[in-house]
Amino acid sequence: MKTPTRIFSSPKVPEVFLVFWVIKLLTTGIGETAADFLGTWNIAAAAVIGIGGFFAAIWWQTRATTYHPVRYWITVLSVALFGTMIADGPHVALGTPYYVDSGIYFLLLCGLLVWWQRSEGTLDIHSITTSRRERFYWGTVLLTFGLGTALGDTTATNLHMGFGWSTLLFGALILVPLVAWRLGASAVICFWASYALTRPLGASIADGLAVSRHGDPAGLGWTTGLVTAIGLVLFGLLVAYVAITHSDVEGAHGSHAAEAEVEAA
Template identity: 40%
Template structure:
C-alpha cells in the first residue's frame, strides 16, 4: 500500500485529462458514437436492450479496471472507457424507457435519482466529487459509475425532448440539438462570468453533452420520416470512430495538474 498521500494524488491526477476545448470536442464525438454504436448493437443486430446492456457492461467493467490499474494517463484507454459509458448509457436508458415501460419521463426521473445518489455517496465517502481529486481505487470507481449515470441521464433527456413516443415531447432531433447546445452555451457563460462551483459546472456540462450527442446520433441514423438522415448506424459509428481517432491523435492532451474547485 502506498503510504505517501502526495504520490497517491499525483498518480491519480495523472490519469485525468485537462478540461479544455479539445476535451469537450472529443466528449461530444464520444457521446454521439455511444448513441449510434449502442443502437447498432441493440437494433440493427437485433440483440435487444437487455443483452446489449449486458455486453457493454462487461466491456465497461473491464475498461474501468484497466483504467484504475494504469500507472498514468493513457488517452486511448481513457477515451475508450468514456465510449464504453456512452454505449452502456444508451442501452440502459432504452431498456428502462422501453423494455421496462416507464417511458422517457420515468426514465429521466429514475436515472436522475441514481446520479444524485452516486454523487451523494461519493461525497459522503470522499468529502468531494471534484474529478481531479480522485486518489484511491474506490474514488475512481465512484468517478466512473457517476459518469455512467450522467451518460445514461443524458440519453434519457435527449430521447425525452426529441422523441414523440414513450411520453416524449416530440420536438425533433434538430430542435433537441439546438436546445442542449444552448444549454451548454449557458453553462460556458456561467463558467466564465459567475462564481458557481467549477465542480458543479463540470458535471452540468458533462450531462448536457450527452443529450447533445444523443440527438446528433439520432439525427444521423433515424429514418427520414422521423426527422433523421437515415445514415447506416454502422457507417455512422465507423465515421465517428475515425473522427475520434484523429482527435485523440492530434488534439494535445495532458494530465490535469490541479483539482476543480
C-alpha cells in the same frame, strides 16, 4: 471495514480543455448510434460488446495507476455504449416513458454525488488521486450517460420536439454552465452540469444524422452504421492527437500559460 484504497501520484483524468469536450461529445454520439446499430444487427453480440466491453474497460482503467489517454477514452466510449443500453433497456423491456427513466437516473445521480461529497469532501475531478475516488468518478460518469440518453429521448420522442429542436435546446442549455462559470459559479458544479448535458446534445446530433427521413422523429437518414463509423474515425484521430502531443496531461495548459506570461514579460 473499509476497502483499502490506492493512492496515485497524479490525477487519473485528462486536462479539461476544448479537445476534451469535443472527444466527450463524440463518445456520446457514438454510444447512441453504436447501441442502435448493434441492437438491430445482433442482440446477443450487442450484449457481449456492450456489457462485456464495459466491464473489461473499467477493469483495465481502474487497475492502472497512471492516466493514459487511450485507456481513459476507450473506457469513456465503453461507458457511453453501456449507458445507452441501460437507459433504453427499461423503456424497451418495461415500456416506461423516457421522462420516468430520466427522473430515476437524475435521483440516482444526485444520490451518488451526495455520497461522494460526504465521503471524500470534494467532487473535483482534479482530486481523482485514489482508487476510491476513481470508483465514485466512473459511477458518476455512467449515471450521467444514462440520464443524458433518457433526456435526449424524452425531448425528441415524448415531447415530440424531434432531433433538430432537441439539438438546439441542449446546445443552448450547455452554454448555461459556461456562462455561470465565467460569472464566478462553482467550477465543479458547472463541470458536472456540462458533462451531463453533452450526452443528450451528442445523442440528438447523432440520431438526427442517422435516423431515416421517414422515422418518428425524422432524421437525415445516414444510417446508424455510417454515423458510428464516422464518429469512430474522428474519435481515433483526436485521441491519437492528445496521446502524441500530451496536451491533455493534467496542468499542461496552465504550464503553457505561465511560460507565455514569462516570455511576454
